[in-house]
Amino acid sequence: MSNSTSSSNSHHQTPQAWDAGTIRRYDVNEPRYTSYPTALxxxxxxxxxxxxxxxxxxxxxxxxxxxxxxxxxxxxxxxxxxxxxxxxxxxxxxxxxxxxxxxxxxxxxxxxxxxxxxxxxxxxxxxxxxxxxxxxxxxxxxxxxxxxxxxxxxxxxxxxxxxxxxxxxxxxxxxxxxxxxxxxxxxxxxxxxxxxxxxxxxxxxxxxxxxxxxxxxxxxxxxxxxxxxxxxxxxxxxxxxxxxxxxxxxxxxxxxxxxxxxxxxxxxxxxxxxxxxxxxxxxxxxxxxxxxxxxxxxxxxxxxxxxxxxxxxxxxxxxxxxxxxxxxxxxxxxxxxGLGVSAISDVDDIYAQNSTDLTCYETTIDTGELATARGLRLTFDDRVRRHAIERLMCDMTLDLDALSQTFDIDAPRYLAGALERLSDAKRDGLIERYGNRLIVTPVGRLLIRYLAMAFDAHLTDQQSLDDSRILWP
Incomplete structure (x- = not known):
């Protein structure tokens, strides 16, 4: 596929000249984006x-x-x-x-x-x-x-x-x-x-x-x-x-x-x-x-x-x-x-999480009901942004033209706000843009969670905590 070349080339560019100040400035407590929207x-x-x-x-x-x-x-x-x-x-x-x-x-x-x-x-x-x-x-x-x-x-x-x-x-x-x-x-x-x-x-x-x-x-x-x-x-x-x-x-x-x-x-x-x-x-x-x-x-x-x-x-x-x-x-x-206490399911266009309390989980199951305690049904906007975040984090590139085709949208216009939020990261060398293609640099790879945050429409100051091992499982 078209993204394989640029992605594989960047693997071997060891970050010899890190700007520690830049990394510290961008290294805040971002979500890990094992899902989007996140469990929060x-x-x-x-x-x-x-x-x-x-x-x-x-x-x-x-x-x-x-x-x-x-x-x-x-x-x-x-x-x-x-x-x-x-x-x-x-x-x-x-x-x-x-x-x-x-x-x-x-x-x-x-x-x-x-x-x-x-x-x-x-x-x-x-x-x-x-x-x-x-x-x-x-x-x-x-x-x-x-x-x-x-x-x-x-x-x-x-x-x-x-x-x-x-x-x-x-x-x-x-x-x-x-x-x-x-x-x-x-x-x-x-x-x-x-x-x-x-x-x-x-x-x-x-x-x-x-x-x-x-x-x-x-x-x-x-x-x-x-x-x-x-x-x-x-x-x-x-x-x-x-x-x-x-x-x-x-x-x-x-x-x-x-x-x-x-x-x-x-x-x-x-x-x-x-x-x-x-x-x-x-x-x-x-x-x-x-x-x-x-x-x-x-x-x-x-x-x-x-x-x-x-x-x-x-x-x-x-x-x-x-x-x-x-x-x-x-x-x-x-x-x-997802089966068991606190487990999360990702089915069709929803996320569903079981109770995180063992007693509550067991009591609900004993009544013959699914143990779902909370969840979310994704909107069209959620699905567009989930796809963008996943491709960016997996490929270390994002093809906006491909995104446009997948969702029948004008992706550069639809995600204009996200692209604007990446301007500082672009200036500081974390990500580069060539036409409608975004490419993460070797140093940007270390801060990929920050780059993904630009596409997050749910994020608030209270939600910018690392949810990697907190809410799931």
Whole structure:
């Protein structure tokens, strides 16, 4: 496609001459745009009946299905975490939750044509590997019974793994259940950092799982790291990166830690004085990008990196990369069904989010009603802007002529306000315009969330908070 050349060329332009002042000026708390409008725009007047109607309406197009299952349980409380979770060591507490998940599946499939293939499955949390092997099998059986899971080689069936709560037997079991991609939570390999965030995780645990995943033939393996944690420095994180690069995962997600102790109680255990300064965080980020690009990784965008052979990098070169609530995805054009507490569905032209309170979720399901607590139906304007934001964030370019054709509009005129809001970014070298084509520069790639904000018609001062791990899942 036409956008592949300019996108791929910019991957290898390592930002050697960063203007730290420019980056700090633009690096505000923007949404991650895993959806547009973002979850902060969802409202409680959107009801379960609206979701049910959208499910039935989606059968007309008959898109493939993507299923997200939220497992809210964790054995330990990691101090940095802002996910929707319940800390316990009692795995029996998951049994009634699995029963509710099955009830929710039945409620959803009563409105769906279940002959639609499930091309993507993702278990997130929490910690999905909190479940026992038998509970995992039970959940897969229930999903297969209600939706009919796929055995197609092109399927993308992924699960988040805590290496402290898994071993080689876990991986073998997951492969037998049909998973072909795994994501390991690492965060940092420095012991002092691990102790400060209450996540002591010896490197050997991660290495053993990576080795076994390769032996078993998992299609892709992702490691999660976080920068901005207490006691991190550019040198200490470089040591972690050296070890991670030696492990050669196909994908890396390197998240920016947002310290919001007033919103997340567990973060109050982290000493603010121990956090790296803004300058040091920027140095860590620069070190990360330089080291990973020198090691052959493609900077997909924001916090995602992948080897050129990985499906994410391939999809970006082909112009088919998408964004969903898990971030960047190589599987697009699906209807996403979210199951479990706090999960979000993206079906037809709506977003629907389940209650974020476990008791409320369970009570609603027990009454035989879908657990929808809030949501949104997209307007024509929302769909235009969603498409523009997604293409900009996935391709690092935006073809306004193609946008005009897709929606039968005059895109430069329709989005004149957004283009005007990009004028400062254009002046400062974050984005360039050639006719009706916008191209993000290598430094602009670091600030892609800011560039996307220009197209956001819902954004207010109160909504400019990072919603990456706050509202979903």
């Amino acid at each position: 725009s969802f409202h409680s007047s959107f009801a379960a009946t609206d979701f049910a109607t959208a499910l039935a309406r989606s059968n007309v197009d008959g898109k493939p299905l993507s299923i997200y299952v939220h497992i809210p349980f964790c054995r330990e409380n990691c101090f940095y975490c802002a996910c929707n979770k319940i800390v316990t060591r009692n795995t029996q507490l998951a049994d009634p939750y699995l029963n509710r998940l099955e009830q929710e599946m039945r409620l959803v499939t009563s409105h769906l044509d279940t002959s639609r293939p499930v091309t993507q499955l993702y278990w997130g949390g929490g910690t999905p590997t909190f479940l026992t092997l038998d509970q995992m099998s039970d959940l897969i059986d229930r999903l297969d019974d209600q939706f009919g899971l796929s055995g197609d080689r092109s399927r993308d069936y992924a699960i988040e793994i805590d290496p402290r709560a898994a071993n080689v037997l876990t991986l073998r079991h997951l492969q037998a259940l049909g998973f072909n991609r795994v994501s390991l939570g690492v965060q940092d390999l420095d012991l002092r950092v691990q102790q400060a965030i209450n996540r002591v995780q010896p490197r050997v645990l991660t290495e053993n799982l990576i080795e076994e995943a390769r032996r078993l033939g998992f299609r892709s393996l992702n490691l999660d790291l976080i920068y901005g944690l207490p006691y991190q420095t550019r040198d200490s994180f470089a040591e972690t990166l050296e070890q991670v690069i030696a492990m050669a995962p196909a994908r890396l997600s390197i998240f920016n830690y947002a310290h919001l102790p007033e919103r997340f109680v567990s973060q109050q255990h982290i000493e603010t004085a121990a956090l790296p300064s803004a300058e040091e965080k920027l140095a860590i980020l620069r070190t990360t990008i330089v080291m990973l690009e020198e090691a052959g990784y493609v900077h997909i965008g924001m916090d995602h990196f992948a080897l050129p052979s990985d499906s994410l990098a391939v999809a970006q070169r082909m112009g088919t990369l998408r964004r969903n609530f898990q971030g960047y995805s190589s599987h697009g054009n699906t209807d996403l069904i």
